[in-house]
Amino acid sequence: MNILDTTHDQFVDAFRRRYGKGSHISTPVYRHVMKTGKTAFHELAAFAGLSGLAGQLETDLVLSTGRLVKRVSDGNVVKWVTRLTDDLDIESVVIPMFRRHTLCVSSQVGCRMGCRFCRTGKMGLLRSLTAAEIVGQVFAARHQLGFDIRNVVFMGMGEPLDNLDHVIQAIRVLTDQRGLDVARRYITVSTVGLTAGIDRLARIDGAPVNLAVSLNAPTDDIRTRLMPVNRSIPMAVLQASLLGYPLARKSALFMEYVLIQGINDRQEHARALARYLAPMTVKLNLIPFNPAPGCEWQPPSADAYERFHAWLMAENVFVRRRAEKGGRIMAACGQLGGKNKGKSSTNP
């Protein structure tokens, strides 16, 4: 039984079917595992006189979806690689935020969206992750690596809305208060703008999660050049979908704009971007492009970056500078992936 796949209520049901025991046993088990990462059930009061069941559970419960095979750091940013049970690798990144941390999780091995500035996109899609494999990254960060994770952002390898069933189940498991208890307001799903997925995520039960959109361009011409998805979902269609996305109180849509020298960095681009964003409640993250080896494009100079930032401010865009963290260990935006070479690409 893979506990990382289930919410508390689903676990209680499965436990009753399998062991014939009710929530007086299964609830303490779920809490204990999810909150401590441990499986020493003999210690739990609920198992008094049930040492046989405690032993059986310790054998039956699956708590891991892979093996941690590599860990690298750049300052406080930590990237690690998990080798999944079918030998594919995924990457996860912990970014320090004062005392608590943000964890960037992968949702697929590779990605089929083909964004031209992205290293993961060059891999193609090998497969989508299960909910347990997504939750497993948070579980490992907290209980194996010892990080105090508060924020979870779906900005690692893959397009989360291309794997929405498993992403939604992972969100339900992560936010279960009897388990990992991540607050919905601290979860952000990042997308290239798959509108069918955005519309579905908008209707997820309970409070909405934050939505981040990888926009990167002020016009359809430029966006299509950078992101093939824009051919089938142009910016006007994306905007209509975003206007229907529910926002938590005092919240906003997050937009990512990777600034690339000579591509999307002119003043007319800043003006067009401001016009596009104006009808929406948006916080824009302005990110200097972080090229992977062999990439044809260059990052903006520090002056060009500051200039573009100032142009957006002058257009009344809520824009935040976002310095790339983790660039030296290929943990920055668009740099994850690169392993799994030679493995064939399959669709989910």
Ligand code: SF4
């Ligand atoms: S930026 Fe995101 S959606 Fe685009 S190819 Fe990379 S991982 Fe996929």
